[in-house]
Amino acid sequence: MYExxxxxxxxxxxxxxxxxxxxxxxxxxxxxIMEAIHLLSKKKLKKAYLYHPDGNKIxxxxxxKIPVIVAGGGFVVNEKGKVLFIKxxxxxxxxxxxxxxxxxxxxxxxxxVEEETGVTGLKIERFLRTTYHVFKRNGEYWLKQTHWFLMSxxxxxxLVAEEAEGIEKVKWxxxxxxxxxxxxxxxxxxxxxxxxxx
Numbered sequence: 163m164y165e166x167x168x169x170x171x172x173x174x175x176x177x178x179x180x181x182x183x184x185x186x187x188x189x190x191x192x193x194x195i196m197e198a199i200h201l202l203s204k205k206k207l208k209k210a211y212l213y214h215p216d217g218n219k220i221x222x223x224x225x226x227k228i229p230v231i232v233a234g235g236g237f238v239v240n241e242k243g244k245v246l247f248i249k250x251x252x253x254x255x256x257x258x259x260x261x262x263x264x265x266x267x268x269x270x271x272x273x274x275v276e277e278e279t280g281v282t283g284l285k286i287e288r289f290l291r292t293t294y295h296v297f298k299r300n301g302e303y304w305l306k307q308t309h310w311f312l313m314s315x316x317x318x319x320x321l322v323a324e325e326a327e328g329i330e331k332v333k334w335x336x337x338x339x340x341x342x343x344x345x346x347x348x349x350x351x352x353x354x355x356x357x358x359x360x
Contacts, residue, residue, distance in 0.1 A: 164221055166294040166305065167349050168202035173210050173296070175224055177217035190214045192227045199228075199296055199303050225305065228296070232261045233308040234271030237290060237354055238281060241316050244334035247343055248278055251328065254343035256351060258308050259327075267309045275313065279332045280322030287312040290357050293350035310354055 164175040174180075180187065188194040190212050198210040214220045235258025238246035247254045259274030261267055272284050290310040296303050321332040335343055344352055 163217070164224075164294060165353075166224075166296060168199050168296045169205065170349055171202045171205070171208055171210075172349070173198055173202055173212060175212045175214075175220045177213070177215055177220055179213055180211050183211055186210045188212050190220065190223050190227075195224065195227050196303065203296070203298070203303075225307075228303060228305045230305045230307055232267070233258050233306055234261055234267045234269075234274060235259070235308050235310045236271050236275040236284065236313045237310055237358060238275060238279075238284065238313045238315060240314075240318075240334055242334075242336070244336050245340055246275070246279060246281060247333050247335050247340075248323065248329050249331040249333070252330075252346075254347045254351075256310075256354070258310075268311065271309065271311050272313070278324045278327060278329055280320060281315055281317045281332075282319075283315045283317045284313045285315065287314055290354060293353060295348070295350055308350070312358065 166173040166175065186207055186209055188198040188210060195212065198212065201207040202210055212224065214223060235256055237256055246257065248257050257275040257278040261270040268286055275284055276282055290312050293308050293310065295306050297306060323329040323332045344355060
């Protein structure tokens with residue numbers, strides 16, 4: 163099972179037929195996928211399911227039906243145990259960005275964190291998880307597949323928001339401010355914090 167967020171509502175890719183779907187069950191063909199995405203993006207559905215009997219193929223089939231952007235991101239923790247956040251479009255997020263041609267996902271994740279925040283000396287500790295969300299660009303829906311890494315740094319210098327990417331602020335946040343930031347963030351970021359906590 164995979165959760166893809168569309169305007170913060172889950173599109174669930176599943177190989178088990180859910181019960182009581184109340185018209186929220188869609189087949190894995192191009193038209194049905196686009197209809198489900200459209201209804202979720204307009205908040206006409208709170209949740210939708212895409213069903214296919216083969217759980218191993220479901221994500222690959224879905225990704226054949228929608229253009230995909232692969233990205234790398236960092237859940238960065240400093241020596242004081244604070245987490246690195248960026249603020250964009252009025253919401254708190256974690257730094258991430260598109261993998262360039264010929265670049266590994268790991269090096270893209272480090273490069274994007276450096277570019278978006280000014281933080282250097284990053285070390286990847288471990289892979290966390292992959293998240294998925296759909297967004298609209300030039301009237302077309304795209305799937306962003308972001309590979310997240312837990313990173314550490316001893317950087318204590320100035321934080322520099324990459325304004326060209328629409329980043330308004332960069333902040334280190336301790337546990338209390340982190341909890342507040344998550345309330346004004348995205349579902350995928352909440353999921354990451356749960357992953358790190360376990």
